[in-house]
Amino acid sequence: xxxxxxxxxxxxxxxxxxxxxxxxxxxxxxxxxxxxxxxxxxxxxxxxxxxxxxxxxxxxxxxxxxxxxxxxxxxxxxxxxxxxxxxxxxxxxxxxxxxxxxxxxxxxxxxxxxxxx
Amino acid sequence: xxxxxxxxxxxxxxxxxxxxxxxxxxxxxxxxxxxxxxxxxxxxxxxxxxxxxxxxxxxxxxxxxxxxxxxxxxxxxxxxxxxxxxxxxxxxxxxxxxxxxxxxxxxxxx
Numbered sequence: 001x002x003x004x005x006x007x008x009x010x011x012x013x014x015x016x017x018x019x020x021x022x023x024x025x026x027x028x029x030x031x032x033x034x035x036x037x038x039x040x041x042x043x044x045x046x047x048x049x050x051x052x053x054x055x056x057x058x059x060x061x062x063x064x065x066x067x068x069x070x071x072x073x074x075x076x077x078x079x080x081x082x083x084x085x086x087x088x089x090x091x092x093x094x095x096x097x098x099x100x101x102x103x104x105x106x107x108x109x110x111x112x113x114x115x116x117x
Numbered sequence: 118x119x120x121x122x123x124x125x126x127x128x129x130x131x132x133x134x135x136x137x138x139x140x141x142x143x144x145x146x147x148x149x150x151x152x153x154x155x156x157x158x159x160x161x162x163x164x165x166x167x168x169x170x171x172x173x174x175x176x177x178x179x180x181x182x183x184x185x186x187x188x189x190x191x192x193x194x195x196x197x198x199x200x201x202x203x204x205x206x207x208x209x210x211x212x213x214x215x216x217x218x219x220x221x222x223x224x225x226x227x
Contacts, residue, residue, distance in 0.1 A: 035216070044120070044221040045155070045163065045206050059214050062118060095162060102210040103153035103168035110162060 002026040002106045004096045009111030012086055022079040022096030022108060029077040030054070033099035036070060036081050038092035039110075046092070049081065050099065064090075086115045121146065121207055121219035128225040134195040137222045139207030140188060145217055147188035151210035154183055154192045157221075158203045166205075167192060194224070202226045 008020040022034070036048040049060045049070040058070050069082040079096055093110040100106075122140040129135040139146065139154075146152055152170045155163035165174050167183035170190060180201075182193045190209070194201055207219040 037218075044204075045157075045208075045218040047208070047216040047218060050216070061215060100165075101169055102149075102151035102216070103165060103208065104155070104163070105165050105168070105174060107162040107164075 002098065004098065004106060004108035006094065006096045006108045006111035009094065009113045011114045011116060013117050014087060014115055016086055017082070017084045018086060018113060020081040020083070020094055020096075020111060020113070022081075024077045024079065024096075024098075027098070029072075030074045034070075034072060034079045035097045035099055035104055036079075037095045037097055037104070037107075038090075038113075039095070040089075040092040043092075048094070051079070083113070086113075088115050091115045118145075118211060118213065118215055118217050121209060121217055123205075123207060123219035123222045125220070126223045126225065128227055129194075129197045130227045131197050131199065133197050134193060135197060135224065137192045137194075137205055137207075137224070139190040139192070139209075139219050141190075141209055141217070142188055144212040145209040146185065146190050148212055149210050150185070152183065152185055152190040153208045154181075154190075155206045155208065156201075156203045157206065163206065197226055199226050 003025045051070045067085045071080045095110045096108040097104040098106040154167040157163040171183040
């Protein structure tokens with residue numbers, strides 16, 4: 001069965017960096033684009049970024065463009081999100097998710113990032 | 118990219134039908150047949166209910182259906198059940214090769 005397991009969340013000070021990881025299993029990772037989606041506490045979903053199946057193209061939401069970088073290692077079936085210059089408003093649960101026909105068919109359980117001094 | 122517009126809340130009694138709307142622009146909802154809908158119960162990850170405007174993934178009840186007219190997409194839930202009480206989000210692919218979500222709708226089953 002498809003499994004997406006995020007890790008790397010935690011408490012970080014404003015302006016610092018954090019890298020999230022997502023270990024994928026149960027499907028052929030190299031065939032799918034992958035998303036990061038976040039959800040601030042008590043708020044709605046916000047799309048963060050997408051990377052194509054082979055990493056050749058990447059797209060970002062306006063609020064993270066220039067600060068966050070999505071990447072993947074297909075040899076390790078792992079997705080990453082490098083987050084730099086973190087702000088309080090980046091505090092959220094970050095979900096790793098699989099793309100299917102420009103929708104998201106599988107989601108991880110999420111990892112919580114809290115940006116606070 | 119502005120969020121798609123959804124009603125903050127809807128409600129219905131068991132057995133009834135409800136419709137949740139999702140309004141965007143010609144650059145997202147109106148421009149592509151890539152509208153999807155997600156159900157999220159408290160403390161859980163979202164679940165895909167509808168993709169490509171009106172397609173149901175395997176395992177999703179046929180009580181859930183989707184449609185689109187112009188810049189507005191809709192999710193219909195028929196034969197409401199207590200377990201349908203959740204937050205629902207729409208999403209669309211956009212002309213910027215990005216994705217946008219709606220603000221979410223809280224469904225209450227009375």
